[in-house]
Amino acid sequence: MIELRNVSKTYISSHGEVAALSNVSLKVNAAEFVAITGSSGSGKSTLLSIIGCLDKPTSGQYLFENTPLNIVDDKWLAKFRNHKIGFVFQQFNLIPRFNALENVELPLVYSDVPKKVRQHKAKLALQAVGLADRITHRPSELSGGQQQRVAIARSLINNPSIILADEPTGSLDKKSSHEVMSLFKQLHEVGKTIIFITHDNNLLSFATRVLSMSDGRLVR
Protein backbone atom coordinates (compact mmCIF):
# COMPACT_ATOMS: atom_id res chain seq x y z
CA MET A 1 0.00 0.00 0.00
CA ILE A 2 2.78 2.40 0.90
CA GLU A 3 6.22 2.09 -0.52
CA LEU A 4 9.19 4.37 0.15
CA ARG A 5 12.27 3.90 -2.00
CA ASN A 6 15.52 5.44 -0.77
CA VAL A 7 13.77 8.45 0.68
CA SER A 8 16.00 11.13 2.19
CA LYS A 9 15.12 14.41 3.82
CA THR A 10 17.66 17.12 4.46
CA TYR A 11 16.99 20.33 6.35
CA ILE A 12 19.12 23.39 6.03
CA SER A 13 19.81 24.88 9.42
CA SER A 14 22.24 27.45 10.73
CA HIS A 15 24.70 24.61 11.38
CA GLY A 16 24.58 23.50 7.76
CA GLU A 17 22.68 20.58 6.29
CA VAL A 18 21.02 18.20 8.68
CA ALA A 19 19.93 14.81 7.39
CA ALA A 20 16.65 13.90 9.07
CA LEU A 21 16.17 10.80 6.93
CA SER A 22 18.80 8.97 4.94
CA ASN A 23 17.87 6.42 2.33
CA VAL A 24 14.84 5.01 4.05
CA SER A 25 13.11 2.22 2.19
CA LEU A 26 9.89 0.90 3.62
CA LYS A 27 6.82 -1.04 2.60
CA VAL A 28 3.61 -1.04 4.58
CA ASN A 29 0.78 -3.30 3.51
CA ALA A 30 -2.91 -2.62 3.90
CA ALA A 31 -4.37 -3.50 7.31
CA GLU A 32 -0.99 -3.44 9.02
CA PHE A 33 -0.65 -1.92 12.49
CA VAL A 34 2.86 -0.49 12.58
CA ALA A 35 4.66 1.03 15.54
CA ILE A 36 7.72 3.24 15.07
CA THR A 37 10.09 3.71 17.98
CA GLY A 38 13.37 5.47 18.40
CA SER A 39 15.00 8.20 20.44
CA SER A 40 13.97 11.79 19.82
CA GLY A 41 15.65 13.24 16.78
CA SER A 42 15.93 9.85 15.16
CA GLY A 43 13.65 10.93 12.29
CA LYS A 44 10.38 9.23 13.29
CA SER A 45 8.25 12.34 12.95
CA THR A 46 9.88 13.31 9.66
CA LEU A 47 9.13 9.83 8.30
CA LEU A 48 5.50 10.13 9.38
CA SER A 49 5.23 13.65 7.88
CA ILE A 50 6.50 12.40 4.56
CA ILE A 51 4.11 9.46 4.58
CA GLY A 52 1.28 11.89 5.37
CA CYS A 53 2.42 14.39 2.71
CA LEU A 54 2.85 17.17 5.24
CA ASP A 55 6.46 17.33 4.10
CA LYS A 56 8.19 16.61 0.82
CA PRO A 57 11.19 14.29 0.56
CA THR A 58 14.48 15.76 -0.69
CA SER A 59 15.11 12.66 -2.76
CA GLY A 60 13.73 9.20 -3.27
CA GLN A 61 10.40 7.92 -4.42
CA TYR A 62 7.07 7.57 -2.65
CA LEU A 63 4.45 5.20 -4.03
CA PHE A 64 0.97 5.23 -2.58
CA GLU A 65 -1.26 2.34 -3.64
CA ASN A 66 1.35 1.55 -6.31
CA THR A 67 1.24 5.06 -7.79
CA PRO A 68 4.11 7.56 -7.51
CA LEU A 69 2.84 10.70 -5.77
CA ASN A 70 2.66 14.08 -7.38
CA ILE A 71 4.47 15.92 -4.62
CA VAL A 72 4.72 19.21 -6.52
CA ASP A 73 1.16 20.37 -6.58
CA ASP A 74 0.06 21.83 -3.20
CA LYS A 75 -3.58 21.59 -4.14
CA TRP A 76 -3.30 17.95 -5.07
CA LEU A 77 -1.47 17.23 -1.81
CA ALA A 78 -4.22 18.96 0.19
CA LYS A 79 -6.83 16.76 -1.50
CA PHE A 80 -4.66 13.70 -0.87
CA ARG A 81 -4.37 14.47 2.86
CA ASN A 82 -8.07 15.19 3.01
CA HIS A 83 -9.19 11.93 1.42
CA LYS A 84 -6.48 9.39 2.07
CA ILE A 85 -4.84 10.28 5.38
CA GLY A 86 -6.18 10.57 8.93
CA PHE A 87 -3.86 12.41 11.31
CA VAL A 88 -3.75 12.04 15.09
CA PHE A 89 -1.32 14.25 17.00
CA GLN A 90 0.20 14.20 20.47
CA GLN A 91 -1.35 17.59 21.30
CA PHE A 92 -4.76 16.58 19.79
CA ASN A 93 -4.73 19.77 17.65
CA LEU A 94 -8.44 20.49 17.87
CA ILE A 95 -9.69 23.97 16.96
CA PRO A 96 -10.44 25.53 20.36
CA ARG A 97 -13.43 27.65 19.25
CA PHE A 98 -15.26 24.72 17.67
CA ASN A 99 -17.19 22.10 19.61
CA ALA A 100 -16.52 18.38 19.26
CA LEU A 101 -19.01 17.93 16.42
CA GLU A 102 -17.68 20.89 14.44
CA ASN A 103 -14.10 19.71 14.89
CA VAL A 104 -14.98 16.29 13.57
CA GLU A 105 -16.89 17.80 10.64
CA LEU A 106 -14.00 20.01 9.55
CA PRO A 107 -12.27 17.65 7.05
CA LEU A 108 -15.63 17.22 5.27
CA VAL A 109 -15.89 21.00 4.83
CA TYR A 110 -12.78 20.80 2.66
CA SER A 111 -14.27 18.02 0.57
CA ASP A 112 -17.50 19.97 -0.05
CA VAL A 113 -19.85 17.62 1.78
CA PRO A 114 -23.26 19.22 2.49
CA LYS A 115 -23.83 20.32 6.08
CA LYS A 116 -26.59 17.81 6.86
CA VAL A 117 -24.49 14.87 5.68
CA ARG A 118 -21.45 16.23 7.52
CA GLN A 119 -23.29 16.50 10.81
CA HIS A 120 -24.75 13.05 10.44
CA LYS A 121 -21.37 11.46 9.68
CA ALA A 122 -19.67 13.38 12.49
CA LYS A 123 -22.27 12.22 14.98
CA LEU A 124 -21.72 8.62 13.94
CA ALA A 125 -17.95 9.01 14.24
CA LEU A 126 -18.28 10.51 17.72
CA GLN A 127 -20.60 7.69 18.66
CA ALA A 128 -17.99 5.22 17.43
CA VAL A 129 -15.37 6.69 19.77
CA GLY A 130 -17.85 6.73 22.65
CA LEU A 131 -18.47 10.47 22.85
CA ALA A 132 -22.07 10.69 21.66
CA ASP A 133 -22.95 12.68 24.79
CA ARG A 134 -20.17 15.25 24.32
CA ILE A 135 -20.86 16.58 20.83
CA THR A 136 -21.52 20.18 21.90
CA HIS A 137 -18.55 20.38 24.25
CA ARG A 138 -15.59 22.50 23.30
CA PRO A 139 -12.09 20.99 23.59
CA SER A 140 -11.42 22.99 26.77
CA GLU A 141 -14.41 21.24 28.37
CA LEU A 142 -13.09 17.76 27.59
CA SER A 143 -10.40 15.66 29.26
CA GLY A 144 -7.21 14.79 27.41
CA GLY A 145 -8.44 11.30 26.61
CA GLN A 146 -11.75 12.64 25.35
CA GLN A 147 -10.00 15.24 23.21
CA GLN A 148 -7.83 12.56 21.65
CA ARG A 149 -10.90 10.48 20.92
CA VAL A 150 -12.48 13.51 19.19
CA ALA A 151 -9.26 13.82 17.18
CA ILE A 152 -9.48 10.15 16.22
CA ALA A 153 -13.09 10.61 15.15
CA ARG A 154 -11.92 13.55 13.03
CA SER A 155 -9.16 11.44 11.45
CA LEU A 156 -11.74 8.78 10.52
CA ILE A 157 -14.47 11.03 9.19
CA ASN A 158 -13.41 10.96 5.54
CA ASN A 159 -12.81 7.20 5.61
CA PRO A 160 -9.04 7.46 4.93
CA SER A 161 -6.83 4.62 3.70
CA ILE A 162 -4.39 5.10 6.50
CA ILE A 163 -4.22 6.62 9.97
CA LEU A 164 -0.99 8.27 11.05
CA ALA A 165 -0.56 8.93 14.77
CA ASP A 166 2.42 10.84 16.14
CA GLU A 167 2.75 9.84 19.80
CA PRO A 168 -1.02 9.74 20.27
CA THR A 169 -0.68 8.82 23.97
CA GLY A 170 2.23 11.14 24.72
CA SER A 171 0.07 13.63 26.59
CA LEU A 172 -2.26 11.12 28.26
CA ASP A 173 -2.31 9.24 31.55
CA LYS A 174 -2.14 5.49 31.67
CA LYS A 175 -5.87 4.85 31.65
CA SER A 176 -6.58 7.22 28.76
CA SER A 177 -3.58 5.85 26.87
CA HIS A 178 -5.03 2.41 27.13
CA GLU A 179 -8.44 3.60 25.95
CA VAL A 180 -6.93 5.32 22.93
CA MET A 181 -4.81 2.29 22.04
CA SER A 182 -7.84 0.02 22.38
CA LEU A 183 -9.64 2.28 19.95
CA PHE A 184 -6.80 1.93 17.44
CA LYS A 185 -6.89 -1.81 17.99
CA GLN A 186 -10.60 -1.90 17.16
CA LEU A 187 -9.94 0.15 14.02
CA HIS A 188 -7.21 -2.26 13.04
CA GLU A 189 -9.56 -5.15 13.58
CA VAL A 190 -12.05 -3.64 11.12
CA GLY A 191 -9.28 -3.37 8.55
CA LYS A 192 -7.73 0.10 8.92
CA THR A 193 -4.04 0.62 8.23
CA ILE A 194 -2.41 2.41 11.15
CA ILE A 195 1.09 3.74 11.71
CA PHE A 196 1.89 5.23 15.09
CA ILE A 197 4.95 6.62 16.81
CA THR A 198 5.53 5.88 20.48
CA HIS A 199 8.16 6.10 23.18
CA ASP A 200 6.26 3.74 25.43
CA ASN A 201 7.50 0.17 25.04
CA ASN A 202 4.37 -1.11 26.79
CA LEU A 203 2.32 -0.08 23.78
CA LEU A 204 4.43 -1.97 21.24
CA SER A 205 2.43 -5.11 21.91
CA PHE A 206 -0.58 -3.50 20.16
CA ALA A 207 1.33 -3.38 16.87
CA THR A 208 1.64 -6.15 14.32
CA ARG A 209 5.05 -4.80 13.30
CA VAL A 210 7.60 -2.63 15.09
CA LEU A 211 10.06 -0.39 13.28
CA SER A 212 12.96 1.16 15.07
CA MET A 213 14.73 4.31 13.93
CA SER A 214 18.13 5.72 14.71
CA ASP A 215 19.97 8.64 13.10
CA GLY A 216 17.50 8.90 10.26
CA ARG A 217 17.75 5.24 9.33
CA LEU A 218 15.52 2.28 9.89
CA VAL A 219 17.14 -0.35 12.07
CA ARG A 220 15.45 -3.71 12.47
Add this chain to the structure above:
Amino acid sequence: MALQRIIEIFWQAFRAVKENRVHSIMSVIGIAVGVASVMIVGTVSESGRDYIYKELESYGLNSLWVYRDWQEDNPFATVREGSGITNGDLKALKNSNCCPNVIAYSPVVFPEKWLINLRAGNNFSNTSVSGVGESYVLINNDNISYGRAFRHKDITRRSKVALIGSTAAKNLFGDHRNVVGKFVRMGDMRLLIVGVLAEKKRDMLSAIGATQGFDENDVLLIPYTLYQQQLGTKDIQTLRALADSLDNVKPALAQVHTFLERRNGDKYRYKSESMLAWIGTANQVLGMISLIGGFAAFIALTVGGVGIFNIMSSSVIDRTHEIGVLKAIGAENRDILLQFLIEAGLISFVGGTIGCLIGWLSLFVAAMIFHIPIVFAWSFLLLGVVISLLIGIFAGFYPAKKAAALSPVEALRHS
Protein backbone atom coordinates in the same frame (compact mmCIF):
# COMPACT_ATOMS: atom_id res chain seq x y z
CA MET B 1 -14.71 27.13 -5.55
CA ALA B 2 -18.04 25.78 -4.48
CA LEU B 3 -20.37 28.39 -3.02
CA GLN B 4 -21.04 26.12 -0.08
CA ARG B 5 -17.33 26.08 0.77
CA ILE B 6 -17.16 29.89 0.55
CA ILE B 7 -20.12 30.21 2.89
CA GLU B 8 -18.54 27.68 5.25
CA ILE B 9 -15.24 29.54 5.26
CA PHE B 10 -17.10 32.79 5.80
CA TRP B 11 -18.60 31.38 9.01
CA GLN B 12 -15.23 30.10 10.13
CA ALA B 13 -13.79 33.58 9.57
CA PHE B 14 -16.72 35.14 11.37
CA ARG B 15 -16.17 32.93 14.41
CA ALA B 16 -12.45 33.59 14.42
CA VAL B 17 -13.08 37.36 14.38
CA LYS B 18 -15.64 36.99 17.16
CA GLU B 19 -13.28 34.85 19.23
CA ASN B 20 -10.25 37.14 18.89
CA ARG B 21 -12.25 39.92 20.47
CA VAL B 22 -9.49 42.29 21.60
CA HIS B 23 -7.67 42.08 18.29
CA SER B 24 -10.83 42.63 16.32
CA ILE B 25 -12.09 45.55 18.41
CA MET B 26 -8.77 47.37 18.08
CA SER B 27 -8.80 47.21 14.30
CA VAL B 28 -12.51 47.99 14.12
CA ILE B 29 -11.82 51.20 16.06
CA GLY B 30 -8.96 52.12 13.75
CA ILE B 31 -11.08 51.75 10.65
CA ALA B 32 -14.13 53.36 12.24
CA VAL B 33 -12.21 56.53 13.11
CA GLY B 34 -10.89 56.73 9.56
CA VAL B 35 -14.25 56.26 7.93
CA ALA B 36 -16.00 58.63 10.34
CA SER B 37 -13.51 61.35 9.50
CA VAL B 38 -13.89 60.76 5.77
CA MET B 39 -17.60 61.07 6.16
CA ILE B 40 -17.51 64.16 8.38
CA VAL B 41 -15.03 65.95 6.16
CA GLY B 42 -16.93 65.07 3.02
CA THR B 43 -20.28 66.12 4.40
CA VAL B 44 -18.98 69.31 6.01
CA SER B 45 -17.35 70.55 2.86
CA GLU B 46 -20.32 69.52 0.74
CA SER B 47 -22.82 71.10 3.13
CA GLY B 48 -20.61 74.17 3.46
CA ARG B 49 -20.53 74.58 -0.29
CA ASP B 50 -24.28 74.25 -0.44
CA TYR B 51 -24.77 76.65 2.45
CA ILE B 52 -22.45 79.34 1.18
CA TYR B 53 -23.90 79.07 -2.26
CA LYS B 54 -27.41 79.52 -0.88
CA GLU B 55 -26.31 82.56 1.10
CA LEU B 56 -24.57 84.04 -1.90
CA GLU B 57 -27.66 83.36 -3.93
CA SER B 58 -29.75 85.26 -1.40
CA TYR B 59 -27.71 88.36 -2.26
CA GLY B 60 -28.47 87.83 -5.88
CA LEU B 61 -25.67 85.96 -7.59
CA ASN B 62 -26.22 87.88 -10.82
CA SER B 63 -26.35 91.29 -9.21
CA LEU B 64 -23.66 93.92 -9.41
CA TRP B 65 -22.67 97.24 -7.85
CA VAL B 66 -21.18 100.32 -9.39
CA TYR B 67 -20.13 103.32 -7.31
CA ARG B 68 -17.67 106.19 -7.40
CA ASP B 69 -14.03 105.41 -6.79
CA TRP B 70 -13.10 107.98 -4.17
CA GLN B 71 -9.39 107.40 -4.44
CA GLU B 72 -8.22 109.79 -7.13
CA ASP B 73 -5.03 108.76 -8.91
CA ASN B 74 -4.09 112.33 -9.61
CA PRO B 75 -3.24 114.38 -6.49
CA PHE B 76 -3.60 117.61 -8.52
CA ALA B 77 -7.09 116.77 -9.78
CA THR B 78 -9.84 119.12 -8.79
CA VAL B 79 -11.79 117.93 -5.81
CA ARG B 80 -15.21 116.95 -7.10
CA GLU B 81 -18.34 116.93 -5.02
CA GLY B 82 -21.08 114.37 -5.45
CA SER B 83 -21.47 110.63 -5.73
CA GLY B 84 -20.58 110.51 -9.41
CA ILE B 85 -23.92 109.01 -10.43
CA THR B 86 -27.06 111.08 -10.85
CA ASN B 87 -30.66 110.56 -11.88
CA GLY B 88 -29.59 111.82 -15.28
CA ASP B 89 -27.03 109.04 -15.60
CA LEU B 90 -29.66 106.48 -14.64
CA LYS B 91 -32.10 107.82 -17.20
CA ALA B 92 -29.41 107.84 -19.91
CA LEU B 93 -28.44 104.27 -19.01
CA LYS B 94 -32.02 103.08 -19.28
CA ASN B 95 -32.62 104.89 -22.54
CA SER B 96 -29.45 103.78 -24.28
CA ASN B 97 -28.83 100.23 -25.38
CA CYS B 98 -25.33 100.29 -24.01
CA CYS B 99 -25.78 97.29 -21.78
CA PRO B 100 -27.40 94.29 -23.48
CA ASN B 101 -26.57 91.95 -20.59
CA VAL B 102 -28.33 94.05 -17.95
CA ILE B 103 -31.97 93.32 -17.31
CA ALA B 104 -32.72 95.65 -14.39
CA TYR B 105 -31.34 98.72 -12.62
CA SER B 106 -32.00 100.20 -9.24
CA PRO B 107 -30.44 103.27 -7.68
CA VAL B 108 -29.46 103.09 -4.03
CA VAL B 109 -29.53 106.37 -2.16
CA PHE B 110 -28.17 106.75 1.33
CA PRO B 111 -26.66 109.60 3.32
CA GLU B 112 -23.09 109.62 4.61
CA LYS B 113 -24.39 108.43 7.93
CA TRP B 114 -26.09 105.11 7.05
CA LEU B 115 -27.75 104.41 10.32
CA ILE B 116 -30.85 106.43 11.00
CA ASN B 117 -32.74 106.55 14.25
CA LEU B 118 -36.23 105.22 13.62
CA ARG B 119 -39.11 105.30 16.03
CA ALA B 120 -42.39 103.40 16.38
CA GLY B 121 -44.35 104.14 19.52
CA ASN B 122 -41.83 104.01 22.32
CA ASN B 123 -39.37 101.80 20.47
CA PHE B 124 -36.26 103.00 18.70
CA SER B 125 -33.97 101.35 16.20
CA ASN B 126 -30.70 102.46 14.61
CA THR B 127 -31.32 101.10 11.15
CA SER B 128 -29.69 101.40 7.78
CA VAL B 129 -32.12 103.32 5.55
CA SER B 130 -31.76 103.20 1.76
CA GLY B 131 -33.70 104.80 -1.01
CA VAL B 132 -34.25 102.30 -3.81
CA GLY B 133 -36.13 101.79 -7.05
CA GLU B 134 -38.89 99.25 -7.70
CA SER B 135 -36.44 96.70 -9.18
CA TYR B 136 -34.26 96.64 -6.08
CA VAL B 137 -36.11 93.72 -4.48
CA LEU B 138 -35.58 91.67 -7.64
CA ILE B 139 -31.91 92.61 -7.99
CA ASN B 140 -31.09 91.97 -4.34
CA ASN B 141 -33.00 88.68 -4.48
CA ASP B 142 -35.25 89.76 -1.60
CA ASN B 143 -38.41 87.93 -0.74
CA ILE B 144 -41.43 89.67 0.72
CA SER B 145 -42.83 87.68 3.62
CA TYR B 146 -45.77 90.03 4.26
CA GLY B 147 -47.38 92.75 2.18
CA ARG B 148 -45.99 93.86 -1.17
CA ALA B 149 -42.94 95.31 -2.90
CA PHE B 150 -42.70 98.88 -4.26
CA ARG B 151 -44.74 99.76 -7.29
CA HIS B 152 -43.72 102.07 -10.07
CA LYS B 153 -46.05 104.80 -8.84
CA ASP B 154 -44.60 104.59 -5.29
CA ILE B 155 -41.37 105.77 -6.87
CA THR B 156 -42.76 108.39 -9.25
CA ARG B 157 -45.13 109.89 -6.64
CA ARG B 158 -42.54 109.80 -3.84
CA SER B 159 -45.04 107.87 -1.68
CA LYS B 160 -44.26 107.74 2.02
CA VAL B 161 -44.06 103.97 2.11
CA ALA B 162 -41.38 101.58 3.38
CA LEU B 163 -40.22 97.96 3.25
CA ILE B 164 -38.76 96.76 6.52
CA GLY B 165 -36.18 94.09 7.33
CA SER B 166 -36.89 91.50 10.00
CA THR B 167 -34.38 92.80 12.54
CA ALA B 168 -35.61 96.38 12.23
CA ALA B 169 -39.21 95.17 12.49
CA LYS B 170 -38.40 93.24 15.64
CA ASN B 171 -36.63 96.22 17.21
CA LEU B 172 -39.53 98.54 16.51
CA PHE B 173 -42.54 96.29 16.92
CA GLY B 174 -41.42 93.46 19.17
CA ASP B 175 -42.25 89.98 18.08
CA HIS B 176 -45.06 90.96 15.71
CA ARG B 177 -44.18 89.37 12.44
CA ASN B 178 -46.72 91.05 10.24
CA VAL B 179 -46.25 94.79 10.68
CA VAL B 180 -47.78 95.79 7.33
CA GLY B 181 -50.03 98.82 7.81
CA LYS B 182 -48.09 100.09 10.81
CA PHE B 183 -46.22 103.39 10.75
CA VAL B 184 -42.61 104.11 11.44
CA ARG B 185 -41.18 107.56 12.16
CA MET B 186 -38.02 108.76 10.51
CA GLY B 187 -37.33 112.26 11.83
CA ASP B 188 -40.64 114.02 11.37
CA MET B 189 -41.73 111.86 8.44
CA ARG B 190 -44.32 109.12 8.94
CA LEU B 191 -43.78 106.10 6.69
CA LEU B 192 -46.39 103.41 6.04
CA ILE B 193 -44.96 99.93 6.05
CA VAL B 194 -46.23 98.14 2.96
CA GLY B 195 -44.02 95.02 3.10
CA VAL B 196 -41.76 92.96 5.32
CA LEU B 197 -38.57 91.49 3.84
CA ALA B 198 -37.89 87.83 4.48
CA GLU B 199 -34.97 87.13 6.78
CA LYS B 200 -31.59 86.51 5.16
CA LYS B 201 -29.02 84.21 6.69
CA ARG B 202 -25.47 85.43 6.79
CA ASP B 203 -23.62 82.88 8.96
CA MET B 204 -21.12 81.62 6.42
CA LEU B 205 -20.78 84.90 4.55
CA SER B 206 -19.90 86.83 7.69
CA ALA B 207 -17.45 84.03 8.50
CA ILE B 208 -15.55 84.70 5.28
CA GLY B 209 -15.92 88.49 5.61
CA ALA B 210 -18.36 89.05 2.77
CA THR B 211 -20.91 90.98 4.82
CA GLN B 212 -18.41 93.56 6.02
CA GLY B 213 -20.17 93.79 9.35
CA PHE B 214 -23.44 94.89 7.84
CA ASP B 215 -26.71 93.34 9.02
CA GLU B 216 -28.77 92.79 5.91
CA ASN B 217 -31.89 92.31 8.04
CA ASP B 218 -31.64 95.61 9.92
CA VAL B 219 -32.79 97.70 6.99
CA LEU B 220 -35.54 100.06 5.93
CA LEU B 221 -36.14 100.65 2.23
CA ILE B 222 -37.98 103.75 0.97
CA PRO B 223 -38.49 105.10 -2.57
CA TYR B 224 -35.23 106.73 -3.70
CA THR B 225 -37.11 109.68 -5.05
CA LEU B 226 -38.52 110.34 -1.60
CA TYR B 227 -35.10 110.01 0.01
CA GLN B 228 -33.48 112.32 -2.56
CA GLN B 229 -36.16 114.94 -1.87
CA GLN B 230 -35.56 114.51 1.85
CA LEU B 231 -31.78 114.85 1.45
CA GLY B 232 -32.07 117.61 -1.17
CA THR B 233 -29.96 115.86 -3.81
CA LYS B 234 -30.13 114.13 -7.18
CA ASP B 235 -27.17 111.93 -6.43
CA ILE B 236 -27.20 108.13 -6.44
CA GLN B 237 -24.62 106.57 -4.13
CA THR B 238 -24.59 103.10 -5.64
CA LEU B 239 -26.07 101.77 -8.79
CA ARG B 240 -27.31 98.20 -8.52
CA ALA B 241 -27.99 96.16 -11.64
CA LEU B 242 -28.90 92.60 -12.55
CA ALA B 243 -27.13 90.63 -15.25
CA ASP B 244 -29.16 88.23 -17.39
CA SER B 245 -27.08 85.23 -16.28
CA LEU B 246 -24.20 84.29 -14.02
CA ASP B 247 -21.91 83.90 -17.03
CA ASN B 248 -22.75 87.43 -18.18
CA VAL B 249 -22.06 89.17 -14.87
CA LYS B 250 -18.59 90.24 -16.00
CA PRO B 251 -19.64 91.66 -19.37
CA ALA B 252 -22.65 93.39 -17.77
CA LEU B 253 -20.32 94.93 -15.19
CA ALA B 254 -18.00 96.16 -17.89
CA GLN B 255 -20.88 97.58 -19.95
CA VAL B 256 -22.27 99.68 -17.07
CA HIS B 257 -18.82 100.71 -15.95
CA THR B 258 -17.80 101.80 -19.45
CA PHE B 259 -21.01 103.70 -20.03
CA LEU B 260 -20.61 105.70 -16.84
CA GLU B 261 -16.96 106.43 -17.52
CA ARG B 262 -17.70 107.56 -21.06
CA ARG B 263 -20.38 109.88 -19.71
CA ASN B 264 -18.51 111.27 -16.71
CA GLY B 265 -14.96 109.96 -17.18
CA ASP B 266 -13.25 113.31 -17.12
CA LYS B 267 -14.85 113.97 -13.74
CA TYR B 268 -15.10 110.67 -11.90
CA ARG B 269 -13.68 107.19 -11.75
CA TYR B 270 -15.84 104.19 -10.85
CA LYS B 271 -15.54 100.97 -9.01
CA SER B 272 -17.63 97.93 -9.68
CA GLU B 273 -18.24 94.72 -7.75
CA SER B 274 -20.16 91.50 -8.09
CA MET B 275 -20.74 88.36 -6.04
CA LEU B 276 -18.33 86.43 -8.25
CA ALA B 277 -15.31 87.38 -6.17
CA TRP B 278 -17.04 86.05 -3.07
CA ILE B 279 -17.88 82.79 -4.78
CA GLY B 280 -14.14 82.44 -5.40
CA THR B 281 -13.36 83.22 -1.77
CA ALA B 282 -15.98 80.77 -0.58
CA ASN B 283 -14.58 78.07 -2.83
CA GLN B 284 -11.10 78.78 -1.51
CA VAL B 285 -12.27 78.43 2.09
CA LEU B 286 -14.09 75.21 1.26
CA GLY B 287 -11.13 73.88 -0.68
CA MET B 288 -9.02 74.54 2.40
CA ILE B 289 -11.50 72.68 4.62
CA SER B 290 -11.58 69.78 2.15
CA LEU B 291 -7.80 69.68 1.89
CA ILE B 292 -7.09 69.74 5.61
CA GLY B 293 -9.96 67.37 6.33
CA GLY B 294 -9.00 65.10 3.49
CA PHE B 295 -5.47 64.93 4.81
CA ALA B 296 -6.74 64.11 8.30
CA ALA B 297 -9.04 61.45 6.86
CA PHE B 298 -6.19 60.02 4.82
CA ILE B 299 -4.01 59.75 7.91
CA ALA B 300 -6.82 58.22 9.93
CA LEU B 301 -7.52 55.65 7.21
CA THR B 302 -3.82 54.87 6.87
CA VAL B 303 -3.59 54.32 10.61
CA GLY B 304 -6.65 52.08 10.34
CA GLY B 305 -5.08 50.17 7.47
CA VAL B 306 -1.78 49.72 9.30
CA GLY B 307 -3.82 48.57 12.30
CA ILE B 308 -5.56 45.88 10.24
CA PHE B 309 -2.24 44.85 8.73
CA ASN B 310 -0.72 44.46 12.20
CA ILE B 311 -3.71 42.62 13.58
CA MET B 312 -3.86 40.26 10.63
CA SER B 313 -0.11 39.65 10.74
CA SER B 314 -0.13 38.87 14.43
CA SER B 315 -3.26 36.79 13.93
CA VAL B 316 -1.41 34.72 11.33
CA ILE B 317 1.53 34.27 13.71
CA ASP B 318 -0.75 33.40 16.63
CA ARG B 319 -2.62 30.88 14.54
CA THR B 320 0.27 29.36 12.61
CA HIS B 321 -0.21 26.07 14.42
CA GLU B 322 -3.93 26.11 13.66
CA ILE B 323 -3.17 26.76 9.98
CA GLY B 324 -0.92 23.68 10.07
CA VAL B 325 -3.75 21.61 11.53
CA LEU B 326 -6.22 22.85 8.91
CA LYS B 327 -3.75 22.00 6.16
CA ALA B 328 -3.13 18.55 7.65
CA ILE B 329 -6.82 17.74 7.48
CA GLY B 330 -7.15 18.95 3.90
CA ALA B 331 -7.48 22.74 3.71
CA GLU B 332 -6.05 24.09 0.47
CA ASN B 333 -3.94 27.24 0.25
CA ARG B 334 -6.85 29.17 -1.22
CA ASP B 335 -9.11 28.11 1.67
CA ILE B 336 -6.65 29.61 4.14
CA LEU B 337 -6.16 32.72 1.98
CA LEU B 338 -9.90 33.20 1.67
CA GLN B 339 -10.48 32.77 5.37
CA PHE B 340 -7.93 35.40 6.35
CA LEU B 341 -9.13 37.79 3.64
CA ILE B 342 -12.69 37.41 4.85
CA GLU B 343 -11.53 38.06 8.41
CA ALA B 344 -9.84 41.29 7.29
CA GLY B 345 -12.86 42.22 5.20
CA LEU B 346 -15.26 41.56 8.07
CA ILE B 347 -13.25 43.67 10.48
CA SER B 348 -13.05 46.55 8.05
CA PHE B 349 -16.68 46.27 7.04
CA VAL B 350 -17.83 46.40 10.65
CA GLY B 351 -15.36 49.22 11.30
CA GLY B 352 -16.57 51.07 8.23
CA THR B 353 -20.21 50.71 9.18
CA ILE B 354 -19.59 51.84 12.75
CA GLY B 355 -17.50 54.71 11.41
CA CYS B 356 -20.38 55.80 9.18
CA LEU B 357 -22.78 55.67 12.10
CA ILE B 358 -20.41 57.67 14.29
CA GLY B 359 -19.84 60.16 11.49
CA TRP B 360 -23.53 60.47 10.82
CA LEU B 361 -24.41 60.82 14.46
CA SER B 362 -21.79 63.48 15.15
CA LEU B 363 -22.88 65.43 12.08
CA PHE B 364 -26.47 65.18 13.23
CA VAL B 365 -25.57 66.41 16.72
CA ALA B 366 -23.41 69.21 15.28
CA ALA B 367 -26.28 70.22 13.01
CA MET B 368 -28.62 70.35 16.01
CA ILE B 369 -26.23 72.35 18.18
CA PHE B 370 -25.02 74.83 15.61
CA HIS B 371 -28.29 74.99 13.62
CA ILE B 372 -26.40 74.30 10.44
CA PRO B 373 -28.32 72.56 7.71
CA ILE B 374 -26.37 69.41 6.90
CA VAL B 375 -26.68 67.78 3.52
CA PHE B 376 -26.41 64.03 4.09
CA ALA B 377 -24.86 62.55 1.01
CA TRP B 378 -25.39 58.82 0.52
CA SER B 379 -22.36 58.83 -1.71
CA PHE B 380 -20.10 59.49 1.30
CA LEU B 381 -21.67 56.61 3.21
CA LEU B 382 -21.02 54.31 0.28
CA LEU B 383 -17.55 55.76 -0.20
CA GLY B 384 -16.72 55.16 3.47
CA VAL B 385 -17.78 51.52 3.37
CA VAL B 386 -16.03 50.86 0.06
CA ILE B 387 -12.82 52.56 1.19
CA SER B 388 -12.76 50.62 4.44
CA LEU B 389 -13.36 47.34 2.64
CA LEU B 390 -10.59 48.08 0.16
CA ILE B 391 -8.18 49.05 2.91
CA GLY B 392 -9.06 45.97 4.91
CA ILE B 393 -8.58 43.64 1.97
CA PHE B 394 -5.35 45.32 0.84
CA ALA B 395 -3.93 45.35 4.36
CA GLY B 396 -5.10 41.80 4.96
CA PHE B 397 -3.80 40.39 1.70
CA TYR B 398 -0.11 40.12 2.54
CA PRO B 399 -0.58 38.36 5.89
CA ALA B 400 -3.24 36.12 4.37
CA LYS B 401 -0.98 35.20 1.48
CA LYS B 402 1.78 34.43 3.95
CA ALA B 403 -0.55 32.23 5.99
CA ALA B 404 -1.70 30.36 2.91
CA ALA B 405 1.86 29.67 1.73
CA LEU B 406 3.02 28.17 5.04
CA SER B 407 4.37 24.65 4.76
CA PRO B 408 2.10 22.37 6.80
CA VAL B 409 4.88 20.63 8.67
CA GLU B 410 6.54 23.91 9.65
CA ALA B 411 3.22 25.41 10.67
CA LEU B 412 2.49 22.36 12.85
CA ARG B 413 5.90 22.63 14.51
CA HIS B 414 5.04 26.21 15.51
CA SER B 415 3.61 26.42 19.01
